Amino acid sequence: MPDGSRLGARIWLPEDEQANPAVLEYIPYRKDDYSAVRDSTTIGHFAHHGYACIRVDMRGSGSSDGVLYDEYTDQEVDDGVAVIEWIAKQTWCNGKVGTMGISWGGITGLQLAQRAPEALKTVIVLGASDQRYYDDAGYYMGCMVGQTLGWGAIMFGYNTRPPDPELAGDKWRDLWLDRLDNSPHYLERWYEHQHNDDYWQNNSADTNYKAIKIPVYAISGHADCWPNTVPRLLQKLDVPVRGLQGAWCHRYPHLGIPGPTVDFLSDAIRWFDHWLKDTDTGIMDEASYQVFLQDSVEPKTYYDNRPGRWIGLSSYPSDQIDVAQLYLGEGELSFIQGDKLSMHVCSPQTTGQQSGEYMPWFSFGPAEELPGDQRTEDTGSLIFDTACLSEAMPILGNPVAALQLSCDAPQALVAVRLCDVFPDGSSTLITRGILNLSQRESKSHPVALMPGEVVNVEVELNNTGYVVPVGHSLRVAVSTSYWPMAWPSPTTTRLTLQTAQSELRLPLLKDNFVNATLTEFGNTVLGEADATTTLRPVKQSRNVSFDSQTNLSTTTIKADNGKTRFEQSGMEMGSTSSYRFSIAESDPLSAKAEYDWQWEYGRGDWQTKTHTYTKLTSDAEYFYLQATSEAWEGDEKIFRKEWDRKFKRDHF
Numbered sequence: 001m002p003d004g005s006r007l008g009a010r011i012w013l014p015e016d017e018q019a020n021p022a023v024l025e026y027i028p029y030r031k032d033d034y035s036a037v038r039d040s041t042t043i044g045h046f047a048h049h050g051y052a053c054i055r056v057d058m059r060g061s062g063s064s065d066g067v068l069y070d071e072y073t074d075q076e077v078d079d080g081v082a083v084i085e086w087i088a089k090q091t092w093c094n095g096k097v098g099t100m101g102i103s104w105g106g107i108t109g110l111q112l113a114q115r116a117p118e119a120l121k122t123v124i125v126l127g128a129s130d131q132r133y134y135d136d137a138g139y140y141m142g143c144m145v146g147q148t149l150g151w152g153a154i155m156f157g158y159n160t161r162p163p164d165p166e167l168a169g170d171k172w173r174d175l176w177l178d179r180l181d182n183s184p185h186y187l188e189r190w191y192e193h194q195h196n197d198d199y200w201q202n203n204s205a206d207t208n209y210k211a212i213k214i215p216v217y218a219i220s221g222h223a224d225c226w227p228n229t230v231p232r233l234l235q236k237l238d239v240p241v242r243g244l245q246g247a248w249c250h251r252y253p254h255l256g257i258p259g260p261t262v263d264f265l266s267d268a269i270r271w272f273d274h275w276l277k278d279t280d281t282g283i284m285d286e287a288s289y290q291v292f293l294q295d296s297v298e299p300k301t302y303y304d305n306r307p308g309r310w311i312g313l314s315s316y317p318s319d320q321i322d323v324a325q326l327y328l329g330e331g332e333l334s335f336i337q338g339d340k341l342s343m344h345v346c347s348p349q350t351t352g353q354q355s356g357e358y359m360p361w362f363s364f365g366p367a368e369e370l371p372g373d374q375r376t377e378d379t380g381s382l383i384f385d386t387a388c389l390s391e392a393m394p395i396l397g398n399p400v401a402a403l404q405l406s407c408d409a410p411q412a413l414v415a416v417r418l419c420d421v422f423p424d425g426s427s428t429l430i431t432r433g434i435l436n437l438s439q440r441e442s443k444s445h446p447v448a449l450m451p452g453e454v455v456n457v458e459v460e461l462n463n464t465g466y467v468v469p470v471g472h473s474l475r476v477a478v479s480t481s482y483w484p485m486a487w488p489s490p491t492t493t494r495l496t497l498q499t500a501q502s503e504l505r506l507p508l509l510k511d512n513f514v515n516a517t518l519t520e521f522g523n524t525v526l527g528e529a530d531a532t533t534t535l536r537p538v539k540q541s542r543n544v545s546f547d548s549q550t551n552l553s554t555t556t557i558k559a560d561n562g563k564t565r566f567e568q569s570g571m572e573m574g575s576t577s578s579y580r581f582s583i584a585e586s587d588p589l590s591a592k593a594e595y596d597w598q599w600e601y602g603r604g605d606w607q608t609k610t611h612t613y614t615k616l617t618s619d620a621e622y623f624y625l626q627a628t629s630e631a632w633e634g635d636e637k638i639f640r641k642e643w644d645r646k647f648k649r650d651h652f
Contacts, residue, residue, distance in 0.1 A: 001082050005065040008032070008167060009083075010039065010055045012047035019094040021121075021276035022052040026080050026112075027105040028061035028068055032164055033566055033573045033601070037529050040127070040597065042252060043100065043263065045527030047115050049269050052092050060159065060179065063167035066152040068159050070189060072107065072203045080108060081117045088119035095119055100268065102252055111203045114211040122275040124268055126219040127250050129226045130209075130233060133200035134443060139190075150579060151213035151359075153595030153614035153627075159183040160629055161599050162608045164571060176608075176631075180639045185627050187614070191647035196443040206236075215240040217271050221248030222294060223258060223370060225359040227463045228398065234289055234316040237464065242271070243289040243316065245465065246325060247306040248445045249360035249369070254524045257362045258303035258370075260292070262521040287312025287516035293394060293465045293509075296420050296472060299428040301356065301368035301542075308467070311396075311509070312516040314480035320513050321396055326386070326474075330652045333384040333476055337427045340500035343382055343496060345480055346492060348585045350553045352415070352482035353382035355432075364561045368542045374419050374427035374477070381479040382497060393468040397507030399431065401459040404501035410448040411651065412437045412493040415482035416459045418504075419475040420468050427475065432467075433461035434486050438651035446651035454498065476504055481588070484555065488588035490620045490649060536563035536574060553649040554582040554591065563600065572637075574600040592617050607634055622646040 001007060003426045010031045014020055025043045026347070029035040040057045047053045059079055069075075088095045097119045099109040106128025113123050126481035160180050165172040193199040199638040201207050216237055222245065230243040244267075247255030253264035295307040313320060329338035356371035401416040413436050420428040428557030438446035440457045449455070468474050480493050540559040547554070563574030576598045584590040595614040602608060609632040617624045627643040 001059070001079055005059060007059060007079065007083065008057045008062050012044040012053040013092055014050050016050070017092075017604050019092060020050050020052050021096040021098065022054060022093045023272060024054045024056065024084065024087060024097055024099045025101050025105055026058065026083060027101060028058040028158070029104075030062040030161070031055045031057050032062060032167060032569060033571050036566055037532060038255075039376065040530040041527040042254075045265050046269065046272070048527075051272065052087075052090075053088060054083075060097040060183075063163040063172075064405075065175070067179050067180075069184060069476065070097075070186065071104070074203070076108070077115060077203055079112050080112045081115050084112065084117045084119050096121050098122045098272050098276050100124040100126070101128075103128060103250065107132075107205070110212065110216075113214055113216065114208060115204065116211065116213060119370065120214060122217070122272070122355065123217045124217045124219070124271060125229070125233070126252060127221070127224050128218075128228060128229055130205035130229050132204035133196040135226055135228065139194075139196075149187060149190070149593060149616055150595050152185065152190060153612070154597065156183075156185050156614060156627065156629070157597035157599060157610065157612040158614065160610050160631065162601055162610075164328065164569070165606060166569065166603075176512045177639070180383045180629065180631055181641070183629075185614070185643055187616070187625055188645060190414045190645070191623055191625065191645075194650045194652055195446060206232075209236040210238065212237055213239060215275050217242045217268075219244045219253060219264075221246045221251070221253075221256060222292070222464050222466075223247060223249040223360050225250060231289070231316055231397070231463050240284065240526055241288070242283070245290070245463075246292045247294055247308065249362060252361065254526065257366075259305035261524045261526050265525055265527065266522060267519060285517060286519050287314060289313040289316045289318075290446040290519060291396065291465045293396065293467060295467055296469045297428060298422065299371070299373040299426055301370050301372045302366055303370065311465075311513070311520055312518045314516040320510050321507050322510055323410070324506045324508050326504045326506060326609050328384045328476065328497070328499045328504070330499070331384060332502065333386045333474060337500060340498065343497045343499060344380040344494060345478055345497065347380040347479040347481045349481050349483055349488055349492075349583045349588055350585050351377055352485055353377075353553070353555055355482060355485045358485055364538045364540065364559060367540045367559075371429040374417065374426060374429050376476070377417065377479070378419070378427055378477050380481075381417070381477040384476045386474045388423075388473055389468060389470050392470055393474060393506075394509040395430065395468065395506060396509045398463045398506040399461040399507065401433065401478075402456070402503050402505060403459065403478070404454060404456050404498040406452055406496045407437065407541070408494045409489065409491050410451060410453050411489050411491070412449060412480060413482070413486055413489055414457070414459060414495060414497065414647040415479045415486065416461060417477040417479075418461055419477060420466070421473040421475045423471060429462040431461045431467045431568045433459040434482055435459045436652065448651060456501070480592065483583050483591065484593060487618070487652065488583070488591050490588060490618070492586065492588060531567040533565045533567060534562065535565055535572060536560065538562040550583045551587075553585065554580060556580050570603045572600070572602050575612045589619055608632065618649065620649075622648060623652075
């Protein structure tokens with residue numbers, strides 16, 4: 001790097017020994033062990049097709065120098081620009097570079113595109129967010145998220161793992177101790193910035209879409225935490241842009257769960273060939289937005305595959321989508337506006353326990369991470385149902401709940417779910433939205449509610465593609481709590497909904513819809529994986545329990561994530577984790593979230609272990625963060641550090 005720091009890179013080169021275009025993935029997830037298998041089957045695959053492939057660990061991760069002080073910093077993006085400039089100067093590169101990355105790597109790809117280094121010609125962005133505050137880890141949909149504050153806890157554990165001595169050399173221990181001592185807990189900054197201020201807007205793609213002047217291929221899944229980015233980029237970018245949206249969660253499409261998977265790597269090669277090799281692959285003649293329209297399916301917390309069909313739009317927004325207006329009535333959802341009614345809801349604090357994971361990931365294999373049967377949630381909500389449908393409803397886009405309401409408290413949230421109700425009463429979640437009512441006008445300048453004052457709010461639900469079939473009903477469910485996805489308001493709140501002035505705006509595919517040209521995806525092709533040996537199998541469990549003495553309902557997610565040896569390096573890696581979310585039905589101040597991670601790294605006589613623990617609680621005025629970080633070298637504990645902080649609740 002320009003300041004003399006060194007970043008670790010893993011490089012795959014074509015056998016032709018020519019100067020080729022390059023494909024970069026730039027992330028902080030340890031190229032030599034944690035992400036090594038995925039890297040070899042994904043980014044390394046492009047070397048077989050005439051690309052120099054580079055996987056770089058960000059400063060402060062793996063065996064790169066430094067400390068990872070935060071996400072998406074100027075230093076991180078500066079380093080990324082320097083990496084691209086370095087790649088372009090190598091004899092094996094012809095001066096053209098494309099980036100590809102999922103999650104953090106996708107977000108950074110957009111940020112690098114905004115910086116516009118000369119060699120960067122295109123980016124493929126997967127499972128990413130273009131809005132750091134509203135869509136990213138801390139304030140999903142503008143609410144303090146119980147589960148996703150866990151991302152700060154996860155990174156707390158990730159950032160304290162030791163570098164590999166065989167790569168970092170004699171300085172490995174000093175580098176490790178530096179990280180242990182100086183790695184912050186990201187939650188400290190997130191609690192210090194509870195509104196969409198300069199901290200979140202820095203390097204957030206949505207602050208300057210016009211700075212992106214290179215072609216973008218954007219990809220996500222309906223089950224991902226960020227399904228809105230693809231349609232937003234299609235709408236906001238003024239460059240060649242293509243979108244692909246499957247049924248998947250937070251995974252690459254060729255590894256997608258739920259399936260069906262697609263041969264994404266071949267598709268990505270066609271994209272890169274078009275923009276980096278000036279080869280007309282025909283990819284730009286196909287639908288600019290390809291979406292998997294999901295068929296109705298019974299509620300389950302895990303699916304191997306979802307039934308449905310691919311459709312293609314030539315542009316988005318599309319004139320092939322109409323917006324229908326359905327009005328809320330006395331338990332009814334109808335195309336006809338009914339009488340004015342005042343309906344009240346004060347949900348149990350436990351409403352939301354069937355929400356599934358904020359970021360379904362299945363990182364260590366199949367698990368119960370998707371939303372379950374919504375009937376449990378519906379009992380704590382106001383529900384509005386259509387009559388049994390005589391015609392199917394093909395939903396495609398972002399539904400919006402426009403609600404007229406009042407509240408008995410100055411601080412509250414409203415959660416809106418859209419559900420597919422089967423004839424037997426089972427309820428499958430289609431999509432959802434949450435609104436911190438203090439942010440009804442602005443995420444940067446929140447304003448408390450005036451108790452009893454009637455306000456009009458709009459709750460945008462996540463983008464989806466789903467067909468509600470004949471004989472089923474469409475349900476809108478409104479609740480005042482959604483734990484543990486949203487941290488509860490400081491008091492029990494009661495909303496009064498005015499039905500005649502409340503409606504659902506539902507994007508529906510037209511009956512005469514005509515497909516644009518669809519991509520003919522072949523069978524999924526996987527690259528050659530690095531050789532590994534399983535030393536300990538994966539075991540996972542999810543349990544919801546109730547303690548009558550404390551009146552606490554607790555969701556516990558435990559995982560032994562297994563232990564693996566990487567045969568090329570001999571590195572052995574293992575981990576265990578435990579998440580606990582507890583709350584009393586009628587006491588929002590009883591909410592508690594705990595995150596526990598333990599990592600093992602070793603080779604021969606060199607053995608290390610790290611343990612991090614994070615606990616989040618609150619009272620009416622403050623959030624409380626307590627955490628510990630510990631490390632062992634062999635049997636000797638070499639480090640311990642504690643955090644005990646409180647943060648004023650600011651419109652949360």
